[in-house]
Amino acid sequence: MNSPHDSFAAFAIPTPLGAPLPKPQVFDNVALERADRKLRLAVAFRIFARFGLAEGIAGHITVRDPEFHDRFWVNRYAQHFSSIHPDDLILVDEAGGLHHGEGPVNAAAMAIHAGIHATLPHVTAAAHTHTTHGRAFSARTRELAPINQEACLFYDDHVLFRGDVLVLGAEEGRRIAQSMGHKRAAVLLNHGLLTVGSSVDAAAYRFLAMERCAQVQLLAEAAGPLEVLSDAEAREVFRLLGSDYVAWLGYQGLYEQVLREHPELTSAR
Numbered sequence: 001m002n003s004p005h006d007s008f009a010a011f012a013i014p015t016p017l018g019a020p021l022p023k024p025q026v027f028d029n030v031a032l033e034r035a036d037r038k039l040r041l042a043v044a045f046r047i048f049a050r051f052g053l054a055e056g057i058a059g060h061i062t063v064r065d066p067e068f069h070d071r072f073w074v075n076r077y078a079q080h081f082s083s084i085h086p087d088d089l090i091l092v093d094e095a096g097g098l099h100h101g102e103g104p105v106n107a108a109a110m111a112i113h114a115g116i117h118a119t120l121p122h123v124t125a126a127a128h129t130h131t132t133h134g135r136a137f138s139a140r141t142r143e144l145a146p147i148n149q150e151a152c153l154f155y156d157d158h159v160l161f162r163g164d165v166l167v168l169g170a171e172e173g174r175r176i177a178q179s180m181g182h183k184r185a186a187v188l189l190n191h192g193l194l195t196v197g198s199s200v201d202a203a204a205y206r207f208l209a210m211e212r213c214a215q216v217q218l219l220a221e222a223a224g225p226l227e228v229l230s231d232a233e234a235r236e237v238f239r240l241l242g243s244d245y246v247a248w249l250g251y252q253g254l255y256e257q258v259l260r261e262h263p264e265l266t267s268a269r
Helices: 029-052 107-119 132-137 172-180 200-223 233-242 244-261
Strands: 061-066 070-074 090-091 098-099 125-129 158-161 186-187 192-197
Touching: 029 125, 029 200, 061 107, 070 107, 090 107, 090 125, 090 186, 098 125, 107 125, 125 172, 125 200, 132 158, 132 192, 132 200, 158 200, 158 244, 172 186, 200 233, 200 244
Parallel strands: 158 186
Antiparallel strands: 061 070, 061 125, 070 090, 090 098, 125 192, 186 192
16 A cells, blocks of 8 residues: 555656665565564664654554554553564554454554544554654644755655644544645644654654654754755655655665564564
8 A cells, every 4th residue: 555655657766876776575475464564563663762762651653454454553552662572562443442462552542543544545554752853843833844855855745733732532633644635744733743654664764754854953943044945956855755665765774773683573472
């Protein structure tokens, strides 16, 4: 399930020198694909913890199940991101029913992610946690400005959303999803950042990039007026680097590093 953004003919991928670029694995076995998605989700939590993006009981990343599309895998409530293993993940449906795993699930995770997965069938994964710079950035009503290459990844591809600060209402996720449409990121005002993608890798990498872009813009704004790229320049950078594939590609080094350092992630408990 790819985002319609990735079907745009205008997208292009910079051609590397030497060997061809790697590509995501395509599965013909649903059990293997489920195991891969769960592994990548667990690794995403480990990466977020490594970057200091865990904030107590807040925060969740989800991935849609490859067989039951109305169900998604999510982290157990209050388990620190740095300790999450694929076997810890919980499978829930969009109505809140539990289908696999044990332990409580964050009510906010259900409110946000169930609505997103139910409303946006092209979204495979979604990420949201309470980061330092994301929360600071969301305290003012403005979008990320195209002030550098990385910020252009979000050019005309994110929204501002004003909703509940403590998200518990079942309809809040649907409202977020409806405001996003086919855009792949949101600044939740007075709350933080949220990203989606056609894979865990794309959603997670986009979140890491968005948090860093928020940090850079806050620093730049503190120093003085911003020098913003033109619409044409920003649009061209987005055309070359804005696809979910490029986000997936940017994530692979982090993913492989975590697997090397934590081989237990690939073994059942």
